[in-house]
Amino acid sequence: MEKAKISASQLFIxxxxFELGTSLLLPIAMDAxxxxxxxxxxxxVFSFVLLLVYHRLYLYYPDLLPTEYMQKILGKVIGSVLAFLYIFYFIYDVARVLRDIGEMLLTFAYPDTPLFIANALxxxxxxxxxxxxIEVMARSGEIFFIIMYILALTGFILIVCSGLIDFKNLQPVLEEGISPVLHVTFTQILYFPFGEAIVFTMILPYLKNPKKxxxxxxxxxxxxxxxLTITMIINLSVLGVDLTARSQFPLLSTVQSIQVADFxxxxxxxxxxxxxxxxxxKISVLFYAAVIGTANLFKVKSPSQLSYSFGIIILFMSLTISSNFQEHLHEGIGVEMFVLHIPFLAIIPILLLLVAFLKNRKKQKA
Structure with missing residues (x-):
């Protein structure tokens, strides 16, 4: 680990x-x-349970990265293998997010630019x-957080002023009952974007005040x-269910509809x-977690040395991860959700916490 510390407010930002990241961009939860x-x-609401699991693991090993305490919980061999799989998961997630941003830039701003160039830059x-x-990243976040919320507030005011919102598009509420909503909650939204906060277990040891x-x-x-709830309400109110579901980037389609005073x-x-x-x-935090985790697992003295090689791997992975954007979205909602998100974000952390609890209980008795 680098000798750095961040404040609770910087972690919050x-x-x-991170969680807004690409979840603002993509048509999430549209099966509901x-x-x-x-x-x-x-x-x-349900993601709070996962966060409490991640936090409890942190309390058991406050000065250790997950790549270290996994070895303490499961043993050196199994723990090292699991730590390596989590590093691969972070790298894969970075590649997916990079592809999302690259596709958005090509669709709306640079249609004649190759995807490779956008992603490489x-x-x-x-x-x-x-x-x-991490300290520089956190301080940068403080500046961009303000810019992002100024843009969000401006966009909200302009959408309201343009008279586009029609709340009838939100009706009927619970037309097919609560079951479809719960299905989407527990198979999609709980893990993307909220469960992805597991990456912050790699950053919590840098926190100045662990109690916060x-x-x-x-x-x-x-x-x-x-x-995200307000954004989805606005998207549905402006575009309607069908257009929101069909749009690759619903929020930008909503913003395109703004027209105030004919100019x-x-x-x-x-x-x-x-x-x-x-x-x-989002990419920076995941990238940092992959780099610092690899350096810790393989005892690399200077983690920054890994940045360039990881960057090249992620760049080419983002280009080859799927042949087109529709396939990319299908993999994210279907295959990746059940193969990667649910095991890595929910099942494995709960099992780790259970084993850690039993081990610590035995130590206390001893």
Whole structure:
């Protein structure tokens, strides 16, 4: 680990920017149709349980990275293998997020630019950021957090002023009962974006005041959940269920609809900045976790040396991960959710906590 410390407020900001990331961009929870906003709200509430699991593991081993305490819990061999799998998971997730941001830039701003160029430019900036360390990343987050919320507030005011919102698009509420909403909550939203906060277990040891960790994580997830719920309500109210579900990037389609006083329009390029900021910090945090975890697992003295090689791997993985964007989305909602997200974000942490609890109980008795 580098000798760095971040404050609780900086952790809060990083978590909010991370969780908003690509979840603002993509059509999440649309299997619940007009009740998608309710699925997001429930996903936020139930994700508190996962956060408490992550936090409890941190309390057992406050000075250790997960790559270290996995070895203490499961033994050196099994723990090392599991730690390596988590590092691979972080790298794979980085590649997916990079592909999301690259596709958005090509769709709305640079249609004639190759995906390789867009992704390469972004990953170069992220490599530079990660090499500077977690403190620089956290301080950058404080600046961009303000910019992002200014853009969000401006967009909300413009959408309201343009008279696009029609709350009838949200009706009927629970048309098919609560079952579809719960299904989406427990198979999608609980893990993306909220469960992905497991990556912050790699950052919690840097926290100046460990006592504030739990409340900071819960508050950050609560704010994110409320923001995503409001965003989904606006998307559904403006576009309707069908258009929201069919759109690759519903929020930008909503912003494209803004027209105030016959001259203020086509603001989607302006609001792409907010989405790039969210994506940038999500990629940076995941990238940093992969680098610091690998350095810790393989005893690399200078973690920053790994940044360039990881960046090249992630860049080419983002290009080859799927042949087109529709396939990319299908893999994210279907295959990845059940093969990676559910085991790595819920099942394995709960099992780790159970074993850690039993081990610590035996020590206390002894």
């Amino acid at each position: 990083l978590m909010v920017l 149709k007009q009740d998608a906003w309710l699925a997001i709200l429930l996903g936020m 972004l990953i170069l900036v992220i490599i530079y950021t990660v090499r500077k360390g 960790a739990k409340m900071t994580m819960l508050c950050a997830t609560g704010l994110t959940g409320i923001n 203020l329009e086509r603001l989607d390029v302006f609001f792409m900045l907010a989405l790039v900021i969210g994506g940038f910090f």
